[in-house]
Amino acid sequence: MESIKTDILIIGSGIAGLSLALRLKDLGEITILTKKRAFETATSLAQGGIACVTEEDDSFESHIQDTLVVGDGLCKKETVELVVKSAPERIKDLIKWGVKFDKDPENPEKFHLTLEGGHSRRRILHVGDYTGRAIENTLIERVLEIENIKILENYFVVRLITENFLRPSKVIGAFVLDLTHIKPIIFLAKVVALCTGGAGKVYLYTSNPDTSTGDGIALAYQIGCRIANMEFVQFHPTCLYHPKAKNFLISEALRGEGAVLLNAEGKRFMHKYDPIRKELAPRDVVTRAIDMELKKTGAECVYLDISHLPSDYIRKRFPYIYETCLKYGIDITSQPIPVVPAAHYLCGGVYTNLWGQTDIPNLFAIGECACTGLHGGNRLASNSLLEALCFSYQASIKIREMWEELKKIPFKEPSVKELSIKEIKKKKYSFLTIGI
Template sequence: MSIIQSDILILGSGVAGLSTAIKLAKALPNKKIIVATKNNKEESNTKYAQGGIAAVWDQEDSFESHIQDTLRAGDYLNDIEVVKMVVENAPIRLKELIDWGAEFDFNTQNEYDLGKEGGHSANRILHHKDITGYEIQMTLIKQVENLSNIEFLSHHFAIELITEHHFTDKTIELGQNDIHCFGAYILNEKTSEIDTYLAHKVVLATGGSGQAYATTTNPVIATGDGVGMAFRAKAIIEDMQYIQFHPTALYEPGKSPAFLISEAVRGFGAYLRNKNGERFMLKTDDRGELASRDIVSRAINMEINTSGAECVYLDCTHLEYEAFYKHFPNIVEKCKSIGIDVKKDFIPVLPAMHYMCGGITVNKKGQTSIHNLYANGEVAKTGLHGANRLASNSLLEALVFGHEIAENIIADEAVFQATFPPIPEWNSEGTIAPKEQILISHNRKSVQNIMNDLVGIVRSNERLERAIDHLNYIYSDTEKMFKHVTISPQICELRNINAVAYLIVKQSMQAKENKGAFYSLDLL
């Protein structure tokens, strides 16, 4: 086991982590920045984002319109100052991304082909076909590879944040204002060694937690690791009841993660139909298929429950096929691979867990309640999304807060002169390899099924109480295993999924009203 020191440690390699790292590396060329990710450098939630990035780009659009759309989607629980900051800085950050090499689609007038998605009152979505996230991810990786003061560590799994509770007898309470972060214990998956990474500033950019549910659009890496670590370190975490379900995941029973049929497909003009071929969204909202995600997801859920059908359908058959294919080639090809011809067949869809609107509470500079610890991206609760995220605001949020975090760290250069306290190495004494991995995978599947069945789009007190009873048992069983088995990514991911599931249920039980993505039958 080794002790490795750096100036800044960034955990996560999506748009939130990489954009922050790039800004810091360029402004602080003499500082060492480590970016650690548990998979390879290309794998992140960012990579799977299809739709695009929202920004006021057209003269007919306005900041006020984007602000109001964001507030309406968030059911007015947003932090208005944060919304203004993100929306008004969007064009600047997008221009910067384009300067770094990101390419977005043009229309026949040689202008950016601005898309429209649910909840937006104007065309303001910049996109790269239906793989916008991948284009941005590759752009940022190229920038990172040209910066010599960034060290990129793939297959390095962060286990715990290092705070006072690792080397003092001090009792640490939730939200305590004198907790400091000194780095993280990180498992090198290639050597199985757990090293101590010390850093003056730590940025959590670990993405979402979709794998807490059995049905999700999130990749298998989205196990809520940042939330889990921050929860154990006693950081303030809020609004976890606001879990956004994407209305239109491709219906493929037993397939996880579910393939996402982008919001932009409905923005392009596709209709939602029930099993009888009837459009049903206009009965719920005058925006029809372009209502915000929480409204569309609940309407689909109601339609499925009422009809007994297993899914609903997206109808693209009336759309001009060549233009549709140009915009959504991957969606067309995916449908074709399972026997669906979008020119004549409806696409079977149903909602799937998609985005965590709450998370680790941060201020406008991305600072958490723990000193020297920042959070950016889906892992953070910035106040932008309120009770429900507006489509294509997530990549934007990460870019804007990446800039704000970098500016805050750059202004605090004196912190880099501080000395580290004596941090103990990770203690693995007495642990043994698990006899059966099935015990870990069984608990993981159990949590996912509990969340799917009892903590879905529509909740109730009875379901939540049943869920917390089951989760408490799994938590106890998992912690018992964790203390006795050799540390692995699998047991760590299970712990983090447990933490996320507990927070979602607990904060759902504490909710006093139905807002945005949270809906309880007992609060009608």
């Protein structure tokens, strides 16, 4: 079987994987593997934005409190403090790489900030209503400029390789299926980072892309890593309800800007479930309220209405949502949008410490596949892009610390019984015949 040596192996090309590669670009050869095209990630679909304290009348304490309250008492406070307090520096990283956040039209020195459920004030930086796409494209551009970082598309990681197969001691690479040539390949590396995203696709109705199938969590579990909080799946209250729309999210920022929820009779209902915060209650509260309304009325969806705002403003502030809904025959400047809740975000994942390290030496997990303790039982809106950025930074610091030692250790080839493609297919890509 062909084997390829790379100093650092990153699995996943979303914000976690790309930002980690950029942070480590001077250390050696870096390979980013992705099972589809590089831009096919949850990152590309993020609309709302990224939370960060930027205004003088906002405070870290307030962002920390909002995160803890929404996490329902189950967040790890030291993680929350780390992420919230490092957010301004991590936003500077994105700006340095070329992401251009929207500025306040009235004061171009300042960012335009939007509001989302669970935040006690406006603190979400965004790029129109396509923040994730802007981040993904910019990071891919930067990565492609760097000679020693390769992105390999259509490379599906099926198993991690560890020293000592039966009692995994440290990770030394991965078994990968090259989907273009239907060929198994071994990648050997000194450090492996799982940046494989969430698992929304285990649900029928989800906002997630097809890539979100929990692979990183399975890969880590197979070699003995702890997995935590998998029961905490966040449902987004407002996904477009239309027979032809696959997984199109209607951003929370619409409610932040004043959109209201209506039941099948055209009546507002959120005041019955959360009289103070109403539409801006956290996602779990709004989702349960919608679910209750659907069960009570037997209707298939509820409606999100922003049509009371000026049409020009709606088109300018939400161009992507406006255009996409129009494609499905819904003009959001004059019609309410049919919406239903859908699986959106996995709060749990591969258990890591504050440096992104898993239980297996030299294996890191970053982004949605990781469980850092930031989200507890429920994620505060727009905290996840931030978490991925913060932990790619933390992991990069740790990997740098370890590098002098790691680079001295030679690559170790696993001894593998060769399997024909027919056998691999029959065995459902199981590589359990490995011995080291």
